[in-house]
Amino acid sequence: MRVPLSWLREYVDLPATETGRDVQAKLIEVGLEVETVEQLGTGLKGPLVVGKVLTIEELEGFKKPIRFCTVDVGTANGTGEPQEIVCGARNFAVGDKVVVVLPGAVLPGDFAIAARKTYGKTSHGMICSGDELGMGDDGSGGIIVLPPEHEVGTDAIELLELVDEVLDIAVTPDRGYALSMRGVARETAIAYGLPLRDPALLDVPAPNSFGYPVQIGDPLGCDRFTARTVTGLRPEARSPIWLKRRLQKAGMRPISLTVDVANYVMLELGQPLHTYDRSRIQGTIGVRRAEQGEKFTTLDGVQRVLDAEDLVITDERGPIGLAGVMGGANTEIADHDAEGGTTDVVIEAAHFDALSVARHARRHKLGSEAAKRYERGVDPQATSAAAQRTVDLLVLLAGGTAETGVTEIIAPTAPRTITMPADHPDQVAGVTYGRETVVRRLQQVGCDVYGQDDLTVTVPSWRPDLAEPNDLAEEVIRLEGYENLPSTLPKPPRGPRPHRAGSDCTAASGARWPAPDTWRR
DSSP, rough: EEEHHHHHHTSSSTTOOHHHHHHHHHHTTOOEEEEEEEETTTTTBOOOOEEEEEEEEOOOOOSSSSEEEEEOTTTTTTTTTTTTEOOOOOOTTTTTTTEEEEETTTEETTOOOOOEEEETEEEESSOOBGGGGOOOOOSSSSOOOOOSSSSSBBBHOOOOOOOOEEEEEOTTTTTTGGHHHHHHHHHHHHTTOOOOTTTTTTOOOOOOOSSSOOOSSSSSEEEEEEEEEEEETTTTOOOOOOHHHHHHHOOOOOOOHHHHHHHHHHHHHHHOEEEEEEGGGOOEOOOOOOOOTEEEBBBSSSSOOTTTOEEEEEEEEEEEEEEETTEHHHHHOOEEEEETTOOOOOEEEEEOOOOHHHHHHHTTHHHHOHHHHHOOOOOOOHHHHHHHHHHHHHHHHHOOOOEEEEEEEEEEOOOEEEETTTTTTHHHHHHHOOOHHHHHHHHHTTTTTESSSEEEEOTTTTTTTSHHHHHHHHHHHHHHHHGGSSOOOOOOOOOOOOOTOOOOOOTTOOOOOGGGGGSOO
């Protein structure tokens, strides 16, 4: 899990002086494996600004297409005159807003920018791609073309959030909650003793009978399913820069607004989502086991032959998704085409059985970010909040309208409780923590704790790994600090008395052994 420090600060008010290295040390103390801290924008120096392409001249006589451009960069060049730049990219046009680096600047990799003569012209700077700025793949395959509302001369270093620190956390199978900003933020808040702004605390409308119809045929495979509908989306709407940059820093490639929003909410809350083009769904959405040999084409264009153990999402035609792994090509969102793009979507936020998802993901050799989370354990109570967050972002960014219908199907389950002696962590660690410390630490990870000498602990929904008293003891011990455990040598068990020279070779049991000179050589 890649965690941008700038994003993490939204949920925890870390001291302004804290660096990524400082946070790394704190998270390691509480048991998270933070492998590296990547420094984004190291050595980057401006001027790097927003420019507007004024003219493009195609230069002839070269082996590859070359363009001589003039670009308005405002007063960033000190003169206010158009900047002359030679560029080989072709994915921009006159009038487009682009990112321009001017002479005197330094790009990542210690690449100094200066005016230079090339292709018979003098190029005073560069029009930049995402790779040249260390942004990674933005899906455009060329020059960054910015939305038209950004003003000429704006500082692009700040606009594109090019300077940041990213913590790379190796999430172990029992710590699935750490595959989300919400989970890492909770651990950070505990480590620093600071309040957490939980992004899942949203106002969510109550379920009603007006939502999209859903029928669960396998409640063991899917114990919770939330469906919401948003209509009137602008197909031409694109993901804003801040959304794209957060996805990129987290290691995901921006694709389209609807897909980007679903991925963003998954990263934020840890709840995988899927969005369907409502016009392509026929009838009731269902969840069931596949029929042996049933065929289904996933979003990657591959036809899958299903097994009877596969858990699938269906409509009246058959499968439209492999639960928790990948959707189907027959209900794919099409929002790149302003003429015939998707305008109405159905949002799925469901909780699937971890073992079922793990098995069919491996059976079909389909690894996905969603499957990675489901098989480690997803918070079943986060579905409605994740669906609401997705609705809110689509309404905000694509001008959609949230329908009043809310579908929520829940298989009744009792809260998980564990009974534990209050001094059990003391006995495990060989340290006297005391009841007050044990209760406080368990409450910090989200448990409800009752009792005095014997504690009744209700485990939070996002911690499926907490199943017995030793799991709770581990939580107390790690938060109190493994480094604070005393180092003691184990005491060997009492054994037979040592043999003395000249003895009669009597064994500990009293049996007499033959004298050494009678042993067979």
